[in-house]
Amino acid sequence: MSKILVFAEFQNNKLKRSSQELLQFAAKQGSPVVALALGSQSAAGKDSLAHNGAQEIIFSGSTDFDQYNPEFFSSIVSEQIEKSEATIILASASSLAKDLFPRVAAKITAGIVSDGTELTISGGIAQVKKPLYSGKCFAQAQFENCKYQIVLMRANQMIVGPADTSKTATATEITFTKPSLKTLIKQIVKGTSEKLDLTEANIIISGGRGLKDAEQFKLIQPLADVLGATVGATRAVVDAGWVPHSMQVGQTGKTVAPTLYIAVGISGAIQHIAGMSGAKVIVAINSDANAPIFQKATYGIVGDAFEILPLLTEEFKKVLQH
Numbered sequence: 001m002s003k004i005l006v007f008a009e010f011q012n013n014k015l016k017r018s019s020q021e022l023l024q025f026a027a028k029q030g031s032p033v034v035a036l037a038l039g040s041q042s043a044a045g046k047d048s049l050a051h052n053g054a055q056e057i058i059f060s061g062s063t064d065f066d067q068y069n070p071e072f073f074s075s076i077v078s079e080q081i082e083k084s085e086a087t088i089i090l091a092s093a094s095s096l097a098k099d100l101f102p103r104v105a106a107k108i109t110a111g112i113v114s115d116g117t118e119l120t121i122s123g124g125i126a127q128v129k130k131p132l133y134s135g136k137c138f139a140q141a142q143f144e145n146c147k148y149q150i151v152l153m154r155a156n157q158m159i160v161g162p163a164d165t166s167k168t169a170t171a172t173e174i175t176f177t178k179p180s181l182k183t184l185i186k187q188i189v190k191g192t193s194e195k196l197d198l199t200e201a202n203i204i205i206s207g208g209r210g211l212k213d214a215e216q217f218k219l220i221q222p223l224a225d226v227l228g229a230t231v232g233a234t235r236a237v238v239d240a241g242w243v244p245h246s247m248q249v250g251q252t253g254k255t256v257a258p259t260l261y262i263a264v265g266i267s268g269a270i271q272h273i274a275g276m277s278g279a280k281v282i283v284a285i286n287s288d289a290n291a292p293i294f295q296k297a298t299y300g301i302v303g304d305a306f307e308i309l310p311l312l313t314e315e316f317k318k319v320l321q322h
């Protein structure tokens with residue numbers, strides 16, 4: 001039976017939820033599951049790979065992997081995939097994986113589908129549903145004549161159950177010689193937020209130009225704190241300099257797929273919708289009943305965000321504190 005290899009990523013010393021999703025999904029397929037994890041966090045977090053379904057772990061705790069370098073990563077990951085004998089390779093559609101895996105696919109002559117929102121594996125063949133044209137339609141992709149099938153799945157598309165701490169796995173540390181590199185990454189500037197990255201978040205509250213200015217934009221923070229949500233924004237807000245680009249949701253920002261997306265003072269331009277239409281439940285708060293966002297929203301509140309935000313915050317506080 002062909003093996004499934006999951007490329008696992010860690011953040012703040014924890015296995016990312018998106019990697020948990022993939023490991024638990026792979027474990028349900030009845031095939032042997034291999035986890036590949038790179039960097040010092042992977043050495044410390046090896047057990048969590050086993051607890052989520054990996055039977056075999058290939059890892060390197062080397063700090064050489066703590067800073068992403070496309071050339072270096074693609075050479076090691078390609079080599080490890082070939083050695084592992086896995087034919088289906090799963091990774092989350094993170095920025096790192098979306099940069100890395102097309103290079104890996106070229107090196108090992110693999111088929112690749114990214115931004116998957118549904119995945120089934122039958123008879124060793126992966127079938128992937130993915131959005132096209134900014135979510136206006138969906139394609140069903142199937143691999144043909146490929147030895148290797150690489151699938152990059154969007155986060156929050158699969159169910160995550162509790163990890164089983166009684167599970168163990170065999171772990172092998174990678175030995176490697178660092179290849180001579182043509183490129184050098186000098187610095188990666190990381191966001192300072194303690195909150196989950198937008199692409200991983202289960203609840204997102206995004207604010208738009210309707211919040212008027214940078215100071216009043218902060219009024220969404222109390223509601224985000226009560227709900228444990230990550231804050232996002234529209235491009236209008238980013239362009240105005242109220243928040244950094246790392247918070248932008250949309251065609252030229254991040255693609256998100258939370259369970260709950262609350263859009264506050266956002267008109268619902270097609271470029272914004274492109275980044276958040278994968279949310280399961282969308283709540284829109286807008287003073288204009290004809291705003292296009294209401295066509296996408298599961299629930300709509302027509303009214304002034306400055307009146308509604310404090311009311312919602314208080315109500316959620318009451319409900320969640322009981």
Ligand SMILES: Cc1cc2nc3c(=O)[nH]c(=O)nc-3n(C[C@H](O)[C@H](O)[C@H](O)COP(=O)(O)OP(=O)(O)OC[C@H]3O[C@@H](n4cnc5c(N)ncnc54)[C@H](O)[C@@H]3O)c2cc1C
Pocket residue numbers: 207208209210211233234235236237248249250251252253254264265266267268269270271272275285286287288291303304305306
């Ligand atoms: C190539 C390209 C790429 C782009 N990429 C992106 C992208 O990635 N992400 C993105 O977001 N945009 C993107 N845009 C911009 C996009 O077209 C819109 O301009 C932008 O999304 C509008 O942001 P907004 O909804 O915050 O502002 P507006 O469109 O100005 O909407 C503000 C809304 O707030 C409402 N409002 C006003 N006052 C209140 C109040 N007191 N209470 C409640 N509601 C209120 C108004 O009714 C209005 O609907 C892109 C554009 C282009 C051309």
